[in-house]
Every structure is written in structure tokens, then in C-alpha cells.
Amino acid sequence: MWWWWAPKRIQKLVPCDSLIYILDFLRCCHPRTKGVLFQQVVGSLPKSWDAPASRSSHAPTLTTGLPESIIAAACARSGQRVLHVDSRNYYGGNWASFSFSGLLSWIKENQQKTDLSDECEEWRKLILEDEEAIPLSSKDKTIQHVEDFCFGDQDSAEGVEEAGALPKLPVFGAPAAQGVSPGPEKASPAAEGIPLGSEESPAAEGSPPGLEKENPAVESPGEEPQSPEAEQPPSCEGDGAGAAPGTAAGDPAPQPAQAEAAPSENAAQEPKKISYSQIVREGRRFNIDLVSKLLYSRGLLIELLIKSNVSRYAEFKNATRVLAFREGKVEQVPCSRADVFNSRQLTMVEKRMLMKFLTFCLDYEQHPEEYQAYESSTFAQFLQTRKLTPSLQHFILHSIAMVSETESSTLEGLQATKKFLQCLGRYGNTPFLFPLYGQGEIPQCFCRLCAVFGGIYCLRHAVRCLVLDRASGRCKAIVDHFGQRISANYFIVEDSYLSESTCTNVCYRQISRAVLITDQSVLNTDSEQQVSVLTVPPLEPGRAAVCAIELCSSTMTCMKDTYLVHLTCPSTKTAREDLEPVVQKLFNLNTEKETENEELEKPRVLWAVYFNMRDSSGVEKSSYAGLPSNVYVCSGPDSALGNDCAVKQAETIFREMFPTEEFCPPPPNPEDIIYDEDEIEPEESGLNNSPETKPETSAEESSSEGGAAVTREE
Amino acid sequence: MAKTYDYLFKLLLIGDSGVGKTCLLFRFSEDAFNTTFISTIGIDFKIRTIELDGKKIKLQIWDTAGQERFRTITTAYYRGAMGIMLVYDITNEKSFDNIKNWIRNIEEHASSDVERMILGNKCDMNEKRQVSKEKGEKLAIDYGIKFLETSAKSSINVEEAFFTLARDIMTKLNRKMNDNSSSGAGGPVKITENRSKKSSFFRCTLL
Numbered sequence: 001m002w003w004w005w006a007p008k009r010i011q012k013l014v015p016c017d018s019l020i021y022i023l024d025f026l027r028c029c030h031p032r033t034k035g036v037l038f039q040q041v042v043g044s045l046p047k048s049w050d051a052p053a054s055r056s057s058h059a060p061t062l063t064t065g066l067p068e069s070i071i072a073a074a075c076a077r078s079g080q081r082v083l084h085v086d087s088r089n090y091y092g093g094n095w096a097s098f099s100f101s102g103l104l105s106w107i108k109e110n111q112q113k114t115d116l117s118d119e120c121e122e123w124r125k126l127i128l129e130d131e132e133a134i135p136l137s138s139k140d141k142t143i144q145h146v147e148d149f150c151f152g153d154q155d156s157a158e159g160v161e162e163a164g165a166l167p168k169l170p171v172f173g174a175p176a177a178q179g180v181s182p183g184p185e186k187a188s189p190a191a192e193g194i195p196l197g198s199e200e201s202p203a204a205e206g207s208p209p210g211l212e213k214e215n216p217a218v219e220s221p222g223e224e225p226q227s228p229e230a231e232q233p234p235s236c237e238g239d240g241a242g243a244a245p246g247t248a249a250g251d252p253a254p255q256p257a258q259a260e261a262a263p264s265e266n267a268a269q270e271p272k273k274i275s276y277s278q279i280v281r282e283g284r285r286f287n288i289d290l291v292s293k294l295l296y297s298r299g300l301l302i303e304l305l306i307k308s309n310v311s312r313y314a315e316f317k318n319a320t321r322v323l324a325f326r327e328g329k330v331e332q333v334p335c336s337r338a339d340v341f342n343s344r345q346l347t348m349v350e351k352r353m354l355m356k357f358l359t360f361c362l363d364y365e366q367h368p369e370e371y372q373a374y375e376s377s378t379f380a381q382f383l384q385t386r387k388l389t390p391s392l393q394h395f396i397l398h399s400i401a402m403v404s405e406t407e408s409s410t411l412e413g414l415q416a417t418k419k420f421l422q423c424l425g426r427y428g429n430t431p432f433l434f435p436l437y438g439q440g441e442i443p444q445c446f447c448r449l450c451a452v453f454g455g456i457y458c459l460r461h462a463v464r465c466l467v468l469d470r471a472s473g474r475c476k477a478i479v480d481h482f483g484q485r486i487s488a489n490y491f492i493v494e495d496s497y498l499s500e501s502t503c504t505n506v507c508y509r510q511i512s513r514a515v516l517i518t519d520q521s522v523l524n525t526d527s528e529q530q531v532s533v534l535t536v537p538p539l540e541p542g543r544a545a546v547c548a549i550e551l552c553s554s555t556m557t558c559m560k561d562t563y564l565v566h567l568t569c570p571s572t573k574t575a576r577e578d579l580e581p582v583v584q585k586l587f588n589l590n591t592e593k594e595t596e597n598e599e600l601e602k603p604r605v606l607w608a609v610y611f612n613m614r615d616s617s618g619v620e621k622s623s624y625a626g627l628p629s630n631v632y633v634c635s636g637p638d639s640a641l642g643n644d645c646a647v648k649q650a651e652t653i654f655r656e657m658f659p660t661e662e663f664c665p666p667p668p669n670p671e672d673i674i675y676d677e678d679e680i681e682p683e684e685s686g687l688n689n690s691p692e693t694k695p696e697t698s699a700e701e702s703s704s705e706g707g708a709a710v711t712r713e714e
Numbered sequence: 715m716a717k718t719y720d721y722l723f724k725l726l727l728i729g730d731s732g733v734g735k736t737c738l739l740f741r742f743s744e745d746a747f748n749t750t751f752i753s754t755i756g757i758d759f760k761i762r763t764i765e766l767d768g769k770k771i772k773l774q775i776w777d778t779a780g781q782e783r784f785r786t787i788t789t790a791y792y793r794g795a796m797g798i799m800l801v802y803d804i805t806n807e808k809s810f811d812n813i814k815n816w817i818r819n820i821e822e823h824a825s826s827d828v829e830r831m832i833l834g835n836k837c838d839m840n841e842k843r844q845v846s847k848e849k850g851e852k853l854a855i856d857y858g859i860k861f862l863e864t865s866a867k868s869s870i871n872v873e874e875a876f877f878t879l880a881r882d883i884m885t886k887l888n889r890k891m892n893d894n895s896s897s898g899a900g901g902p903v904k905i906t907e908n909r910s911k912k913s914s915f916f917r918c919t920l921l
Contacts, residue, residue, distance in 0.1 A: 091788055284822065312758075313790055316903040427903050437793060444788035451779035452758050457786035667758070 059657070060085065060478060060486060062136075062463055063494035065093035066643065067634040069446035070650035070664070071492055073308065076453035078661040083486065084447065084455055087138075087462035091447060093494060094142060094290050094613055094636045097440025097557070100283030101162045103515075106290075107609060110143045123464045123479045133479075134466040134626065137499045142614035142636055144510075145574040149608045151589065152276035162283035274519055274561055274606055285559040287438035288515055290613065291637040292549050292566030294319060294432035294533065297423040300647040301442070302433070308664035313445035315436045317555050318428030323523060323534035324399040326391065328585070330523045330534065333399040335420070336429040346392075354392050361417040371410050379413025380405045398535045398545065402641065405537065434531055434549075437556045442643075449667070466491060468628055475628040490657050491631045495616035498624060498633065506623045509615040510571035511639045512578035518563045518603040522550055522586055529554045533641075536582050544569045546582045547641055562606065570639045575610040583608070613637065617645050632656070719763050719772040723883050724794055725876075726776050726824075728816050729801035730809040731783045734835040737866035738801065739775055742876050747867050764877065766884055773880060792823040797831070797879045802850075804834045804863065805842040810849070817857060829882045831860045833875055838865040 060083040061072045068084070069091075076082045090096050098106055127133045279286075295301050295316070305311040322333040334343040340351050360370060374382040379401060383393045397405060401416040408416075423431030435441045451457060462481040469476045477487040495503075521530055534548040551557045551564040558564040565587075567579045583589065588602040617638035624633060632653045638645045651663050727735040736757060740746050743760035759776040776795075781787045800816055802809040813832060820830065834850045847863055854861030860878060864871040 091786075311904070315794070318903060433903060437789070441790045441793070444790040448779055448781070448788055448790065451781045454780075456784075457781055458784050459786050 059490040059492060060488045061492040062086070062497050063093045064091045064443055064447060065095045065494055065634060065636065066443045066646040067650040068492055068494055069443040069450070070304070070647065071634070071654055072455055073310070073446040073449040074650065074654045074664045076450040076455040077664055077667065078658060082450055082455035083458070084450060085458045085461040085463060085480070087460065089460045091459070092440045092443045093496070095440060095443050097287040097289040097438035099162065100279055100286040100288065103288045107146050107148050110146045110611070123483055126479055126483060126485055127467060130470050132468040132470055134468055134502065135499050136463055136465055136497045138462060140496050142496045144612045145576065146609065146611040147576050150276055151605050151607065154276055160277045160280045162280060276607065279517060279559065279607060282559040286564070287440065287557045288564065289439045289566065291439060292513070292568050293439050293643055294434055294549065294641055296419070296642045297426040297431055297433055299642045299644055301643040304647055304664060307666060308449060309666050310445045310449050313448055314441050316433040317436055317531055319430045319432035319434060319531045319533055321530055321532050322399050322430055323532050324395055325534060325536045326394050330586070332523065333395045335400060336424050339429065350389055350392055353388055357386055357388060357396070358421060361414055362421050364414045364418065371414060374410045377410060378406065379403055379408045379410050382410040382413065398537050402535055404545065432533060434551065434555055463497070466631060473628055475631045489630065492634060492653065493631060494634045495619065495636055496614070502624050502626060505625060506619050511613045511615045511637070512569050512571040512575035513613055514567040514575060514579040514583060514608060514610045516565040516583065516587065516605050517558065517607040518565055518587060518605050519561070520603040521563055522603055528552065531555060536585070539581050543572055543578070546579060563603065568639060570615070571612055575612045579610060615639055719770040721769060722772045722774060723796050723880060724774050724776065725797040725799065725879065726791065726795045727778065727799050727801060728782070728820070730812050733801045733803040733806065733809045734866050735801050736777055738833070738835060738864065738872055739777055741866040741869055741872045743775065764880060766881055771880055771884070773876065789823045792820070795824055795828055796883050797829040798824060799875065799879065800830060800832045801835050802845070803836050804845045805836055805839050807844040810845040813853060827886070829879055829886065831875065831879050834863040836865060837863040837870060838868040
């Protein structure tokens with residue numbers, strides 16, 4: 001995918017082309033280089049990049065996960081020269097998201113665990129006498145126990161191609177592209193970006209500031225990508241039949257039984273039957289995250305996105321509801337004031353009790369007398385004393401505070417509740433936002449900021465070892481898979497790159513993950529476009545609660561008429577052992593038609609994958625053996641719902657490296673940048689005098705836009 | 715605040731390194747040309763507001779930030795783009811051949827109904843030409859895309875190119891609005907600072 005002449009998104013082997021390409025490029029740009037130093041890479045860079053280099057040190061960053069990407073952006077932003085490499089051919093590492101075919105390749109790769117034991121030790125020759133090599137791991141061992149299941153007729157999908165993702169003859173290229181969304185004539189030319197609003201902020205890019213103002217066009221903004229879907233209703237059936245005649249036969253094949261069984265039940269609201277071949281064909285509509293997280297609307301990530309202006313690269317959707325799983329049923333949790341008042345499931349008394357308690361939680365610090373006596377007990381016990389009904393206790397404990405029933409203290413619970421409540425209302429009625437196209441966008445957005453400030457990106461670029469200078473005890477270079485030595489002052493490495501010998505003392509936790517494609521929501525309401533967070537309390541003692549996030553197609557992470565469900569919990573066993581019991585409670589896994597009525601009401605799982613991911617968060621740097629002081633280690637994703645951990649880590653590492661630099665200050669307004677001071681013509685520099693004043697106005701603009709953006713959400 | 719535009723279009727520039735994407739961008743947005751700037755440092759996007767059929771259209775034109783060099787353009791770059799300029803250098807055959815690859819990239823990552831246009835840049839350097847105009851036209855016809863030869867240096871066809879792309883987007887948009895039956899599922903949220911309301915805002919909703 002990234003290497004465009006590679007037909008599939010993930011390719012195990014680096015095509016020779018790429019190798020030659022990079023080397024050629026370096027040679028032609030810098031014919032006099034003969035060494036293999038960082039300078040060579042620099043040699044390929046434009047002049048203006050070299051110029052500020054005098055004040056900079058280099059910071060190669062390995063892998064493109066979220067903390068690394070944030071650090072890369074922060075370093076580039078403060079004038080450092082950054083080289084960001086990743087041995088994978090996609091951005092994000094374990095934070096990435098994939099199209100359906102991309103995910104299948106990823107699964108295959110991780111199931112096979114192909115031993116890349118081409119451990120050619122050639123690079124060792126490059127290590128000088130006064131140096132030492134710290135080998136890096138060439139295999140990614142962070143993913144285990146990958147098991148995927150298809151609950152449809154997989155054979156029917158054979159030969160079905162993901163539209164638009166496979167190599168085509170150029171002549172067919174264009175028609176094929178349109179084939180994806182039949183009828184560009186009648187359809188949706190990207191209505192997304194029609195901001196009829198008056199706000200004029202550069203940050204407004206694709207999404208019009210005044211989305212929800214009266215204009216009809218305005219509703220479609222973010223739906224551009226949706227527009228393919230919007231197009232589909234008219235053309236959907238035809239699409240299925242027309243696009244691939246083979247699948248016309250294939251479509252009904254997988255679930256003829258259901259097709260008969262279901263419509264008779266309640267044909268009206270019965271979701272469209274989606275077959276596996278349709279999933280494959282519409283595969284690029286999926287953006288399936290390896291980690292499932294949400295952004296707390298007052299969390300560190302949101303604040304950083306705003307501060308650094310990286311928010312202009314992404315769009316978000318509100319999580320629309322918070323759900324609870326109680327007594328075998330999924331219920332909506334009223335969390336905002338309006339929710340509480342409008343709730344039909346709560347009695348008048350309950351409403352009052354709940355409001356009273358939540359009000360207390362907002363400034364619980366002011367009323368220590370209320371909870372002091374319970375500081376040593378659990379939050380669950382504290383709740384029992386608060387005159388709350390069992391269902392309210394359940395809502396608060398599991399769905400609002402989202403803390404452990406048996407382990408979390410009263411204070412932890414109060415803190416978590418307060419955090420939740422404080423995040424309400426900033427962008428919507430729940431505390432959470434989800435990035436359109438998936439969490440995998442976020443690291444990329446920081447990578448773009450890094451690139452805009454001169455950072456160089458190389459994917460598919462493996463690094464063999466760190467080179468340690470014996471005398472100083474510092475790391476001075478890396479050696480890559482081409483045998484190039486790249487010198488630098490700072491090195492940022494993701495945990496998975498470290499070899500076993502470096503990590504012998506490190507004890508990792510694991511995260512259990514499941515991703516399901518389902519045919520309807522776990523809680524059907526009038527709107528089918530819901531983004532829901534559901535906490536399933538431990539089904540048996542000793543297990544962890546499972547966090548489920550259900551995404552609808554308008555988040556641009558799954559095709560129309562499907563839902564993408566992410567399940568996450570800290571591991572006790574394999575992902576499947578941890579999560580399958582929950583999946584069975586919530587979903588219907590049967591493909592046969594003899595399902596009981598009760599089962600029929602549940603969403604049907606069309607496809608599922610389970611895997612365990614290493615949780616390297618919270619590992620002290622001192623636990624890694626023999627790492628020089630100028631090598632910084634980033635952890636992979638943690639199991640928490642928010643992103644605070646990654647942001648905190650990035651900021652900590654950045655401050656260790658550059659204590660005096662500001663962390664990700666807002667970049668100048670692109671409209672005002674003078675990018676080559678020496679060569680700019682006089683009248684232009686006259687034009688560009690304004691940066692001092694302009695950014696401020698634009699800040700005001702964007703803040704007022706923010707206000708608008710928020711008010712419209714209310 | 716006074717309304718300063720009616721529409722905002724997000725456009726992208728795509729093509730090999732050194733074909734003149736940034737120069738085109740500068741020629742169009744500032745009517746400037748400078749042979750010495752080669753880099754794309756610090757350039758996120760440029761803006762120019764144009765007028766079409768009495769409507770003010772703000773064109774927000776994004777540059778690749780140098781990520782095309784090693785083919786590491788992020789998928790995020792393509793999101794929400796309404797028009798894409800595919801640029802090659804008429805004095806560099808390879809950049810022309812790569813247009814096909816860039817088109818595949820677009821098909822994979824951009825919205826399927828994005829407007830596209832091919833530009834053969836540096837047409838002032840006829841003596842070094844490696845790609846004939848006919849070849850460019852042929853490619854464009856094969857893909858059903860519009861084509862122009864441009865020169866950012868001599869300011870040839872740059873205005874025309876961007877106006878044509880904008881007009882095509884506009885046409886598509888109007889058509890869409892006419893037979894629009896959009897389902898309002900809540901638009902996306904743009905995160906921006908809401909300083910003024912920050913401190914006490916949640917109370918408005920919660921209590």
C-alpha cells in the first residue's frame with residue numbers, strides 16, 4: 001500500500017525496487033558521498049533544510065506509533081533534524097488501522113511468524129574497534145494468539161477483489177475507481193467541504209465550520225467519505241450484482257437460510273444481509289484499528305492536538321452514547337443532564353438521586369466529609385452507602401467511573417467520575433471523541449507535522465543495531481538494513497525493537513483484543529449511526545471488565561450496514577479465552593438458521609479476529625539492560641481507554657532531551673510563513689510582515705470557530 | 715464576523731519530488747516564483763480565495779510536505795480532499811510514468827469521487843522536453859481526466875488549471891445539491907479551542 005507497486009498492503013519482502021530507489025536517490029543527489037553516515041541522508045535534502053541544521057541535533061525515531069510520532073513532531077517543530085524510520089510498510093506500528101484486506105494480510109503475517117532469519121551479520125563489519133553493537137530485534141513479537149473466524153461462506157468470496165485496491169491496467173483504472181461508487185454523475189461530489197459558515201479559519205479545511213447551520217448542504221460535510229455510502233442505497237443492490245457477476249451468485253449463497261428466516265420475523269427493520277464477499281469487495285471502507293481507544297474531550301491528546309494545531313489534519317465524531325450491560329441486557333446510561341431528564345428507564349426518584357450524586361462528584365474535593373470515612377474502602381462499597389438503587393450503582397461504577405468493582409478505592413472512583421463529568425459537553429453529550437477513519441489517523445497526523453517541519457520519513461526501513469561508543473557510553477549511530485550508518489545525537493526506539501537480551505528483566509503485561517464485524521447494533525434505536533461505549537463487568541471474579549466500542553459506518557471505519565466492534569481488556573489468558581464469553585453474551589455467533597428467537601435479536605457476527613498485544617506501558621527505562629542514556633524507549637499501546645499515557649510519555653521524553661524547548665507549540669499560520677528568508681523578494685517579505693499579527697487573529701478566529709463548533713453540538 | 719467566502723475546497727498537489735508542486739502552489743497563491751526554493755519545509759497548505767459564478771470560493775491547497783520522496787504520504791493526507799492536481803515534469807520522463815502510480819494511490823486512499831487533473835509542469839523548458847504534449851493528453855484521455863501543460867516559472871496556465879479544477883468541483887457540487895437527499899447523521903467534529911467557554915462549560919450541559 002505504501003509502496004505503491006506492491007500489490008498488497010502488506011508485503012513481507014522488500015521489493016528490490018524500493019531498495020534501489022532509495023540508494024539511487026541518494027547517489028544522484030549527492031554524488032560525492034561515499035560514506036554511510038547520516039550526512040548521506042542529509043545529502044538528499046534540500047538546502048533550506050541544511051541551513052538551520054547548524055542549531056540542531058539529529059533525532060532518528062524508530063517506528064511510527066503514537067508516542068514516537070508525537071516526539072518526532074515535537075523535535076522537528078523545535079528545529080531538530082528528524083529521521084523517522086519504520087521497518088513496516090505502514091504508519092502507526094501497533095497503533096495502525098487497516099483496510100479489510102490489509103488486516104487479513106496483517107493476520108496472516110502474524111500467524112505465520114515467518115522467521116526472517118536472514119540474520120546476515122554483515123553489518124557487524126561496520127562496527128569499529130572502540131564501538132559496541134546493541135543488536136535490535138528484527139521480528140515483531142508483540143502480537144500473539146491471532147485467531148480469525150468467518151461466519152459466512154468464505155468460499156464465495158474467492159476471487160472477489162477489494163475494489164480499488166488491486167493493481168489494474170491503467171486504462172481500467174479510472175472506470176474502476178468510479179465503479180466503487182457507481183454513478184459519480186448523480187452523486188455526491190464530496191459535499192464534505194462546503195462550509196457555508198462564515199468562519200474563516202485555516203483550520204477549517206475539509207469540514208465546514210458551521211456544519212449544522214441551516215443549510216442542507218451542510219449536513220453532508222463529513223459525509224464525503226460517507227457519500228459513497230449515501231450513493232449506495234440507490235445503487236447498492238445493483239452494485240452487488242453488477243460489479244462482480246460472480247458475487248451475484250456468491251452473495252445469496254452464504255446466508256440463504258437467514259435471508260429466509262429473518263425477513264419473516266421483522267422484515268422492516270431487519271438489517272441488510274451482508275455477505276463475506278461484500279465485506280471483501282468493500283474492504284477499503286474499513287479502517288480497522290489495532291488498538292481501540294477514544295479521546296477524552298478534555299484529555300491530554302485533545303489538548304495537544306489543539307495546541308499543536310495538528311487537529312487541522314483530522315476530524316472527529318462524538319461517541320453518541322454510553323451503554324451498560326446489566327442482567328443480560330444492554331441499556332443506555334444517562335450521563336448528561338439532558339439524558340437524565342429524558343431517561344425513560346429511570347424513575348423520578350432515581351433521577352434526583354443520580355443528579356445529586358453526580359453534582360457531588362464534580363466538586364467532591366470540597367466535601368471531604370462526604371467520603372472521608374470510606375477512603376479505605378472500595379468505590380463500590382462507597383456507592384452502596386449513597387442511597388443509590390442497584391442500577392444506578394451499576395451505571396456509575398461500570399459505565400461512568402469505569403473502575404474495578406473489587407479493586408478501585410473510593411478516591412479513584414471519585415476521580416474517574418469527575419473526569420468523565422468534566423469531559424461532558426465540550427463537544428457533545430458524551431465525554432468521548434473518535435477520529436474519523438480510525439485511531440490510526442492520529443499518529444499519521446503528527447507525522448505530517450513532523451514532515452512539514454523537515455522530518456524525513458522512511459517506511460520499510462529496518463534497523464539492525466545501535467552503535468555504542470565505548471568511551472563515552474553514548475549511542476552514536478544506527479546501522480540500517482542497507483548497511484548504512486546513520487549518526488545522530490538522540491535515538492528514540494519503540495519497545496518492540498529491542499532485542500530479548502535487552503529486555504530480559506522486563507515483565508510485560510498483555511492486552512486481549514477482539515474485532516468483530518456485525519450486522520446491527522447491540523442496542524437498536526431510531527438512529528443507526530451510533531458510536532457507543534459499553535463496559536461489560538467481569539463475568540466471573542478475577543477477570544477484568546471488558547471495554548467494547550461499537551462504531552457505525554459514518555465513522556468511516558466500516559462499510560454501510562455493518563458495525564465494527566472493538567473489545568479490549570487486560571489479558572488473563574489468550575484473547576479468545578478472555579473475550580469469547582463476552583462475545584457470546586452480546587452477539588449471535590451462529591450461522592445456522594435454527595437460532596432461537598432470543599438469539600435472533602442479537603447482532604450477528606459476520607467476521608471476527610482475536611489477538612493478544614503486548615502492553616509495554618509503565619516499564620521503567622532502568623529495566624532495560626545496557627541502554628545508553630541518549631536512547632529513549634517508547635512503549636506500545638496501553639490498555640486504557642484514553643490516550644493520556646502516550647502523550648505523557650512523549651512529553652516526558654521530549655523534556656528529557658530538550659529541557660528548554662517548548663513542547664509542540666502552535667506552528668505559524670501556513671498563510672504567513674516565510675520559508676526562505678534569504679531569497680525572498682523584498683515585496684514579498686513586505687507581504688509577509690504580518691505573521692506577527694496575523695496568527696493572532698487567526699487564533700481568535702479559530703477559537704471563535706471552536707465556540708461555534710461546540711455550540712452547534714449542544 | 716463577516717462572511718468571507720461561500721465555499722471551501724480542499725485541494726491536494728501530488729506528484730514526484732521536484733516536479734514543481736510547491737512552485738505551482740506559490741505561483742497560484744502569491745503570484746511569485748523563485749528558482750531557489752526547492753524544499754517544502756513549513757508549507758502545510760496555501761490559501762487563495764477565487765470567485766466563480768459570483769460565489770467566493772476559498773481554495774485550500776495542500777502540499778505533500780516532502781513525504782512523496784520516499785512514498786510515505788500518509789493516508790490522512792487524502793482525507794476529505796475534493797480535488798487533486800497530479801503534477802509531472804515535462805523534462806522528466808520518470809515523473810510522467812509515475813503519474814499512473816500516483817493515480818492508483820489516489821484510488822486507494824482518496825474519496826472515490828474526487829476531481830482530478832493532470833498537469834505537465836515546466837513547459838517553458840521546451841528544449842529539455844522529454845514528454846510530448848500528445849503523450850500527456852493521451853494519458854489524461856485514458857483516465858478521463860483534464861490535462862494542461864503549465865509553467866509556474868513563466869506563469870502559463872496556472873490560473874487556468876486551478877480555476878478549471880475548482881469549476882469542476884463546483885459543478886459536481888451543484889449537481890449533488892440538486893438531487894441531494896442527505897441523511898443527517900451529525901457531521902464530524904472539528905477540534906478547536908474554545909477558550910472562552912472552557913472553564914465553566916460542562917456545567918451548562920450537565921447541570
